[in-house]
Amino acid sequence: MNQKVLIVDDEESIVTLLKFNIERAGFKTDVAYNGLEALHKATEESFDLIILDLMLPELEGTEVCKRLRQKKIETPILMLTAKDDEFDKVLGLEIGADDYLTKPFSPKEVVARIKAILRRTNNRPNTEDKPFIQIADLFIYPEQYEATIKEEVLSFTRKEFELLMYLGKHKGKVLSRDQLLSAVWNYDFVGDTRIVDVHVSHLREKIEPDTKHPVYIKTIRGLGYKMEDPS
Known part of the structure; x- marks a missing residue:
């Protein structure tokens, strides 16, 4: 080694x-x-x-x-x-x-x-051999650790990107905060759900046209978050 x-x-x-x-x-x-x-x-x-x-x-x-x-x-x-x-x-x-x-x-x-x-x-998550994930004008490129919206390159921390990628891979599915903690941060942080909320807030600032009325990352009250296609 x-x-x-x-x-x-x-x-x-x-x-x-x-x-x-x-x-x-x-x-x-x-x-x-x-x-x-x-x-x-x-x-x-x-x-x-x-x-x-x-x-x-x-x-x-x-x-x-x-x-x-x-x-x-x-x-x-x-x-x-x-x-x-x-x-x-x-x-x-x-x-x-x-x-x-x-x-x-x-x-x-x-x-x-x-x-x-x-x-x-x-062993970063693959995307079933697809070169990118597309959600309306949002393109996520797992291999490059990069994302663009309306062809503008976005800047993320590692965990912000991994969270965005996980939400994108599971577009349309409701994901609980504990699920996101387990998938993106690992089981050691189960229970510290504020970490997820903070990162979702940062993602929204970068991809949402209006953070007060998000169209990409929806909050499902009492359950968690869901990535949707606004188009």
Whole structure:
């Protein structure tokens, strides 16, 4: 296995613990002890996954994550935090993190999360060999991780796009928030339905002509959401 993980944390004991267990699981590792160093390494080098602490000197983890996504660097990110706070969790995932783990954690759980994220990343849902999904003027291109509306290229975070793609693949079907959490974020986040609502709100801002009267992503009261063809 040649997959490489960047470990970012300012606590040497945590870095040492993570490095030992991740390398024992067969991965290569590199480390950074502050946000600026992490941003530089993640921008200049290629990694298969980044473990990113939320609270870092020089540049916070959320800002590192945000800047990487702005640079179109889509390396999967597992965020770590000492806070067990829903807002932090939603914020981290909203800005482009792929998973979230609260300290204290077991090294086995970290390795399990890494493997799960890489499985999801390497096995993105196919679209039955179709090159795109069309819903009226909205075109979703799974292979390119891109979408256009009226030929205008749209900008999404990884999770926004995966949510849009999942809704598009299941056009006309009512999908509960728990279904969407399970499909897009994985079972670890079942119950944190606000994450879905936040991402749906962001999608609507980008694809709906009028966010107050959405025509693509409909809210089905008491059930969830449904993607419809407005044409």
